[in-house]
Amino acid sequence: xxxxKEHFWDPVAGFGVTFRTMFxxxxxxxxxxxxxxxxxxxxxxxxxxxxxxGLEKCIGCELCAWACPADAIYVEGADNTADERFSPGxxxxxxxxxxxxxxxxxxxCIEACPTRALTMTNEYELADxxxxxxxxxxxxxxxxxxxxxxxxxxPMRLGDDxxxxxxxxxxxxxxxxxxxxxx
Numbered sequence: 001x002x003x004x005k006e007h008f009w010d011p012v013a014g015f016g017v018t019f020r021t022m023f024x025x026x027x028x029x030x031x032x033x034x035x036x037x038x039x040x041x042x043x044x045x046x047x048x049x050x051x052x053x054g055l056e057k058c059i060g061c062e063l064c065a066w067a068c069p070a071d072a073i074y075v076e077g078a079d080n081t082a083d084e085r086f087s088p089g090x091x092x093x094x095x096x097x098x099x100x101x102x103x104x105x106x107x108x109c110i111e112a113c114p115t116r117a118l119t120m121t122n123e124y125e126l127a128d129x130x131x132x133x134x135x136x137x138x139x140x141x142x143x144x145x146x147x148x149x150x151x152x153x154x155p156m157r158l159g160d161d162x163x164x165x166x167x168x169x170x171x172x173x174x175x176x177x178x179x180x181x182x183x
Contacts, residue, residue: 038122043105045123046098048141049116051165053157054149056086056142057117058093067112072102084153088165093117096138100126 038044049057060077078094086092110118128134145151158165 038124040122042122042124043107043120045100045121045126046109046136046141047119047121047143048093048096048138049119049143050145050149051088051158052149054145054154055088055152055156056092057115058096059087059089059115059117060091060093061114063112063114064109064118067108068103069106069108070102070104072099072104073097073109074099085155086152088156088158093138096141098136098141100134100136101131 051057058075060075062075062077065071065073065075074095074097075093076095077091079091080086080089105120107120110120126134150157156165
């Protein structure tokens with residue numbers, strides 16, 4: 001009796017799944033031509049952001065590299081000089097690389113960034129046929145210059161000191177007997 005069940009009923013039960021799906025409507029994705037919108041908080045390709053005057057937000061602190069569990073980020077910081085200023089702080093990220101062969105798109109690097117310099121976009125097409133092209137350099141990650149931005153290096157345009165710059169106050173002010181006047 002058990003032999004009959006195994007030889008007859010088990011294959012019929014297995015093909016039941018096949019027979020149920022044979023008559024359902026086929027859903028075909030037209031992916032390369034019709035792309036679906038991603039969720040607003042989707043974790044896609046990384047982007048290094050800029051300040052409104054075009055200076056980079058990255059200060060080369062390397063916290064994103066320390067937070068990355070896959071060890072996919074490499075940052076090498078350097079000091080800004082009076083002649084060459086790439087970010088408003090003392091330092092900037094001279095070398096910035098993300099290896100997308102290792103990256104798991106978890107977003108821990110975003111949480112670690114103290115200046116919100118690193119964010120994730122909704123871009124998800126990261127496949128390539130060359131392994132070397134999946135190591136994104138700083139040029140590939142930097143946000144494009146918008147109208148009114150200037151390509152670094154240049155002096156800070158939004159304020160004379162760091163405090164005024166970060167608050168977007170323009171020229172800094174100091175107290176005098178007549179009230180506040182520009183410094």
